Amino acid sequence: MSKKSRADSAQSRPTFAADAARLPWLALLLEMYHTTDQGVAQGIRQAERQGRRLACARGCAACCRSHSDIPVYPLELAGIAWFAVEQLGGAEREKVRQQLAQHKDIASCPFLVDEACAIHPLRPMACRHFNVFDRACAEGEDAFHTRRGDVLTPVAFHKDKALALMLRHHEVPTEAERKARVADGSVHRLAQSLREVRWENLALRMQG
Ligand code: SF4
Numbered sequence: 083m084s085k086k087s088r089a090d091s092a093q094s095r096p097t098f099a100a101d102a103a104r105l106p107w108l109a110l111l112l113e114m115y116h117t118t119d120q121g122v123a124q125g126i127r128q129a130e131r132q133g134r135r136l137a138c139a140r141g142c143a144a145c146c147r148s149h150s151d152i153p154v155y156p157l158e159l160a161g162i163a164w165f166a167v168e169q170l171g172g173a174e175r176e177k178v179r180q181q182l183a184q185h186k187d188i189a190s191c192p193f194l195v196d197e198a199c200a201i202h203p204l205r206p207m208a209c210r211h212f213n214v215f216d217r218a219c220a221e222g223e224d225a226f227h228t229r230r231g232d233v234l235t236p237v238a239f240h241k242d243k244a245l246a247l248m249l250r251h252h253e254v255p256t257e258a259e260r261k262a263r264v265a266d267g268s269v270h271r272l273a274q275s276l277r278e279v280r281w282e283n284l285a286l287r288m289q290g
């Protein structure tokens with residue numbers, strides 16, 4: 083979704099090294115996203131070997147307007163808030179702040195600015211996973227429903243590993259238990275819809 087070159091970003095790894103060193107939860111989140119991006123890159127490569135062509139590109143953002151059911155997990159919310167408060171600046175920050183304050187009245191994702199994701203390095207796993215092949219989405223189209231066969235299926239190994247990593251944040255004590263919660267799907271009970279988050283609270287933090 084809202085790509086700043088999705089295939090490229092799937093390969094690059096934001097580090098925020100100094101912040102990650104003092105914020106263990108951020109280091110964990112970045113590790114989770116690195117694993118996610120590795121799976122996305124692998125899935126794209128596999129599809130391209132079968133003759134598919136990635137349609138997602140910078141400036142293509144119909145999905146960020148049409149998708150209303152993007153899951154976002156607590157650790158991801160912490161990352162988004164950190165990035166918005168600590169990393170965004172200038173006109174982009176002000177635009178995001180305004181959109182967060184008015185998010186109930188706007189149709190698109192509040193982080194969409196000038197057809198690009200303002201929180202791109204910290205965008206949620208669901209956004210990282212959603213890739214479409216061969217033809218860009220039409221305005222208002224959700225390709226998952228209109229042409230499922232053109233939507234990337236995330237590589238299960240990386241997706242599951244990323245979710246299991248995330249469960250460390252929730253103090254699920256053992257690897258076996260984390261894997262079990264991923265396998266039985268109960269991990270997803272932690273998620274809420276991005277559009278239903280009380281973003282006005284983040285807008286206030288950005289103002290302060
Ligand atoms: S092709 Fe679809 S999923 Fe990909 S960036 Fe464009 S609108 Fe989003």
Ligand code: SF4
Binds near residue numbers: 201202
């Ligand atoms: S967080 Fe919003 S703007 Fe960013 S990729 Fe996801 S839907 Fe698009």
